Amino acid sequence: MADRRLQVFHTVARLLSFTKAAESLHMTQPAVTFQIRQLEEYFNTRLFDRTHNRISLTEAGEKVYAYSERILSLYREMDNEIRTLTGEIIGVLVIGASTTVAEYLLPKLLGEFQALFPKVKLRLKVSNSMGVVHMIENNDIDVGLVESPVSNKSLVVEVCWSDELALIVPVDHELASKDTVHISELAKYPFVSREEGSGTRCVVSDYLDDNGMSMADLDLSLEFG
Structure with a gap:
């Protein structure tokens, strides 16, 4: 429901990379470039400066990024409120897990989760604990499961089990x-x-x-x- 162009722009602006944005969004790079070009045509201005194989936000891009943060956050809040009201749980849940957790703990848990919430599509990204924390910090995943303590105080951390x-x-x-x-x-x-x-x-x-x-x-x- 949220404007796809805005979602794509927000991801590119956050990662400052068309390639990484394409990987994160499971899109081809030309498709990402097309969405950005459409948004730039809509505003009739460049949103990114492209120099020496690097990109940066223009002044207009900075403003669009700030608004896109608020718009997409409000969209997620609205979506969650309505889903809760109607009792329907649907969407995509992107999970990051450290290697040991992904191999030995998640297979059974994910199977049980899918049985309870068949309309939720699961995506799993596997890395070591530090990599999973970085994915959370970069908003590449919705939730992360790691084995080591997490030092970032801005993240909500819950102990699930001990080993x-x-x-x-x-x-x-x-x-x-x-x-x-x-x-x-x-x-x-x-x-x-x-x-x-x-x-x-x-x-x-x-x-x-x-x-x-x-x-x-x-x-x-x-x-x-």
């Missing part, structure tokens, strides 16, 4: 026979870790910090993710 990490070693490893292992003992052995930005990596790093150590104290033989 535990376990140390894994080969059966013939000398640590395998121990009931407990002190964190300092890990520095003696090659260690396999997730990449920076991963929730698992963040939790391990925080645990090391709490015990007077850091990732630099470990012998990182393999980093993956």
Whole structure:
């Protein structure tokens, strides 16, 4: 119902990239360019300056962007109010999830959600925890599920569940026979870790910090993710 040209413009202006906007909107880049051109023709002025493969908002573009923020926000508010009033839940829900959450927790939950709300179309974007937080900050997704603590105080954060990490070693490893292992003992052995930005990596790093150590104290033989 909201003007598609305004939606496309708002996304391009927010990301300052036709390519990224096309990916976010699931459109081709020529289609995005066409929508922007139509809006510029409607206002009879340029909304973007294009120089050296980069774009920036013109003065008119800045004003349109400010109004588009308010217009699209009001549209979403109106849509939600009417849907709530009529009891109809419909639309698109874009979810971002860290790798572990997406692989092990979401399949069952998304199936149950679809059974309850068949008219809601789900889209899932997978990244590490830091990537999911960035997607939320850039309004690329509606909700994000991550494993690590979120430091951005402007975001609403809810704890959904808790999990535990376990140390894994080969059966013939000398640590395998121990009931407990002190964190300092890990520095003696090659260690396999997730990449920076991963929730698992963040939790391990925080645990090391709490015990007077850091990732630099470990012998990182393999980093993956």
